[in-house]
Amino acid sequence: MAIPQAVKLVEVGPRDGLQNESAPVSTADKVNLIRDLVDAGVSYIEAGSFVNPRSVPQMADSDQVFAGLKSNPGLNLPSLTLAALTPNLKGFERAMQAGVTEVAVFASASEGFSAKNINCTIAESLARFQPLMQAALDQGVAVRGYISCVVGCPYDGEVTPQQVDLVSRALFDMGCYEVSLGDTIGVGTAGHFKRLLDYLLLHTSADKLAVHCHDTYGQALANICTSLEYGIATVDASVAGLGGCPYALNATGNVASEDVVYMLEGMGISTGIDLDRLIGVGQSISDLLGKPTNSNVGRARSTS
Numbered sequence: 158m159a160i161p162q163a164v165k166l167v168e169v170g171p172r173d174g175l176q177n178e179s180a181p182v183s184t185a186d187k188v189n190l191i192r193d194l195v196d197a198g199v200s201y202i203e204a205g206s207f208v209n210p211r212s213v214p215q216m217a218d219s220d221q222v223f224a225g226l227k228s229n230p231g232l233n234l235p236s237l238t239l240a241a242l243t244p245n246l247k248g249f250e251r252a253m254q255a256g257v258t259e260v261a262v263f264a265s266a267s268e269g270f271s272a273k274n275i276n277c278t279i280a281e282s283l284a285r286f287q288p289l290m291q292a293a294l295d296q297g298v299a300v301r302g303y304i305s306c307v308v309g310c311p312y313d314g315e316v317t318p319q320q321v322d323l324v325s326r327a328l329f330d331m332g333c334y335e336v337s338l339g340d341t342i343g344v345g346t347a348g349h350f351k352r353l354l355d356y357l358l359l360h361t362s363a364d365k366l367a368v369h370c371h372d373t374y375g376q377a378l379a380n381i382c383t384s385l386e387y388g389i390a391t392v393d394a395s396v397a398g399l400g401g402c403p404y405a406l407n408a409t410g411n412v413a414s415e416d417v418v419y420m421l422e423g424m425g426i427s428t429g430i431d432l433d434r435l436i437g438v439g440q441s442i443s444d445l446l447g448k449p450t451n452s453n454v455g456r457a458r459s460t461s
């Protein structure tokens with residue numbers, strides 16, 4: 158399979174990144190972060206999450222974030238997607254009220270993580286998505302699907318490609334246009350991703366898959382590179398490597414967007430993103446959070 162010439166970067170920092178920050182980030186700062194990402198050329202941003210605010214208080218203001226984004230004329234670009242996580246019909250309805258135009262549902266390939274993260278079995282989670290999918294279909298809203306723990310689970314250990322395949326087929330069958338493969342705890346290696354993709358691509362085409370690599374074990378870029386060799390052209394990443402999941406202890410952030418863009422540029426793969434501006438965004442959000450960036454490229458190019 159030929160390596161893609163262009164990659165769509167799905168920026169998850171404002172959601173996956175900020176959901177895991179203990180220090181509160183104001184709504185205005187979230188809106189500024191998203192606007193700065195757009196100014197850097199990012200065209201797909203997961204901007205918030207309509208989950209139970211008691212479960213993830215950091216995302217409780219997502220409706221206000223979307224209100225702030227909608228009232229910003231510079232952000233009403235036809236080429237820009239601002240998406241949100243929705244775990245159930247209630248979350249979907251909240252997202253629609255906030256004017257969200259694309260949503261994502263999230264399941265797990267392992268029972269342990271499903272129970273901790275969304276308080277139900279895998280089968281129950283898929284059943285919960287059904288009314289949401291129907292409402293999305295009725296309203297013409299595109300739905301992305303996530304699968305967490307595609308290689309390993311913090312509670313159940315190793316996860317097989319067969320487990321991932323079952324969930325991915327269910328998500329496609331119910332209408333997700335794309336499934337993002339989440340290595341939630343960052344344990345996967347290139348070998349794991351090869352075995353996973355060899356299996357999934359028996360039933361699915363590469364253009365319907367994305368990869369979502371947390372970088373806990375420092376394997377994310379290698380895993381993304383391997384996925385590119387399988388033709389995967391959508392890569393999730395988080396500016397400054399922010400992130401983690403409150404229900405996956407010790408899991409660090411997603412691979413840093415700056416590091417992904419730097420690698421892709423070196424491979425001659427276009428993203429439409431201005432790397433220098435993106436590094437600036439990573440520096441600003443790290444300064445705001447009062448912590449060093451998790452991006453190697455950001456550190457190497459740091460001006461402070």
Ligand code: HMG
Pocket residue numbers: 173176206207208209210212213242244245247248249251263274275276277303304305306339340341369371401402403404
């Ligand atoms: P539950 O307790 O099973 O749900 O939670 P429930 O239907 O029994 O409702 C319990 C209460 O929550 C009720 O309120 C509902 O109204 C409320 P009460 O009557 O007690 O006052 N509720 C809601 N409120 C607002 N918005 C909603 C909503 N739904 C119910 N949408 C639920 C199930 C999924 C809602 C809960 O477990 C939850 O919100 N979990 C959050 C999980 C989460 O956000 N995790 C992080 C994101 S996933 C991730 O990071 C992984 C990813 O990055 C990929 C990867 O890396 O692998 C995507």
Ligand code: MG
Pocket residue numbers: 173339341369371401402411
């Ligand atoms: Mg994640």
